[in-house]
Amino acid sequence: MKNRNYSLDFMKFFCITAIVCIHLAPFSGSKLGIIINTLCRVALPLIFICSGYLFLSKFSKEHSKKYFYKMLKFFIISNILYLVLLIFINILFHNGIRSTIYYYFSNLKIIDFYYGDGMIEFHLWYLTAMVLIVPILYFTVKYNLINKMLILSGILNILGIFIYNSGHLKNNRDVIFFALFYCTLGMYLKIKEEIIREKLKHKINWIYILFILLFTLTSLMERFVYDSVFIKTGDVYISTIPLSILIFVLCITKIKEKDNILCKVGRKSFGIYVVHIGVINVFNIFLYKVGMLQITLTTIWQIIGTPIILILSLISYNILIFINDKIIGSIENKIINKRYIVD
Structure with a gap:
């Protein structure tokens, strides 16, 4: 059995830390603040590269179907959970449940799911992207079109950078212009x-690191x-292409064989x-309710905010997994057992 490459988990830890940092916007x-934001922007392209890399590593028709339905399930559940959170927040501010639901659905547009815009939490565009990209990746591999798709998506990516920065693209959360290229690259x-x-086994040295710093x-x-x-x-740069390649190649060349806490968080x-x-939303509302929201403007929060939100997010995710596995899972097992007894 092939040993796990913990370098990818290690890389994903730093990627998710960078993404949280972008959304907290320290020293905005x-x-x-601009420098921090820019340095963190390579994180999501690396995540997409990793997704494409792992997709091909496990490629089969069955795995592709499972992966697609997994992304679709997360897409549906995540949007429902954020709607529930919106209702909860509105209750805290004495807004009615019915009026909140009506406002949500009366302002909801299908295109919002694509761009993570409007009533949809912006970061959930990643789930939309993966739902749309998995079938494209499947047929790209099935018909041996990876090289052609890489060229096509690469051209679209570079065009997208200038179209977006010229103000003619709604935002950079775009499947065709951005996400597809990095998944195909993976x-x-x-x-x-x-x-x-084979070519780089003796060439990952200070010169290689210098190129990473250069880009x-x-x-x-x-x-x-x-x-x-x-x-x-x-928000997106041509330099991200060689930079993300260099970082990812470093991860698959310098294999990390030992697990650690950072790798576990990365997974x-x-x-x-x-x-x-x-x-982030619940934390800010809590601070607002107790009259401490101004703490988010302090220098110390700009420094420690990202690790705090990262830890709280990890705890929250583990709680959701516990609820799913222990509570919902046990209910499903009881229903199955009752059906088995009846049958």
């Missing part, structure tokens, strides 16, 4: 994995150029991603 409005890197390892610097340069020249604030990055916006 300052140059330091599959391509899986195909070339052995060749990459990190060019990402920062792109950000400031986009901010000064284009309409939209730059739960998907769940943390789904719940962390809810945790």
Whole structure:
């Protein structure tokens, strides 16, 4: 049995930390805030690359179906949970349940699910993306079109960067222009994995790390150029392509064989991603209710806010898993056993 590469889990820990950091926006409005935000932007492309890589690693018709239905289930459940959270928040502020539900559905648009816009929590666009992308990836692999899809999606990605920053694309949460390319890139890197390892086994050195730092610097340069020249604030960069490739190749070349706490958290990055916006919202409302919301403006919170929300999100996700496994699971087993006895 092939040993697990904990490097990917390790990478996912830093990716989910970076994503939480983006959404908390520490030092927002300052140059330091812009730099932090820009440095963290490589996180989601790496997650998509990892998704494509693992999809091809386990590829089969059966696995593709299971993966698709898993993403669809999370898509439905997550949107329901965030609707319940919205109702709960409105109750706290003395708004009626009926009026909240009516407002939600009367303002809901199908396109909101695609972009994570309107009544849909913005980060849930990732689930929409995976629901739409899995069938595309399946047929891409089935008909041996990975190379062609990589070229096509790469062109769309670069076009998307300029279309978005010129103000002609609703936002950068786009399946076709952004997510598809990085998922396809992950599959391509899986195909070339052995060749990459053979060619780079003696070349992962300070020069390689220097290239990572170089493209990190060019990402920062792109950000400031986009901010000064284009309409939209730059969130996506051409430099992210080589930067994400270099980081991911480092992970699959320098295999980490020992597990640790960071890897364990990384393995739960998907769940943390789904719940962390809810945790941020509830945390801010709690602070508001106790008259301590101003604490989020302090320097100390800008520093410790991300790890605190990350820990609270991990705890929240584990609670949801416990409820699903222990409570809902036991109810389902009882129903099945009763049917078995009757039969």
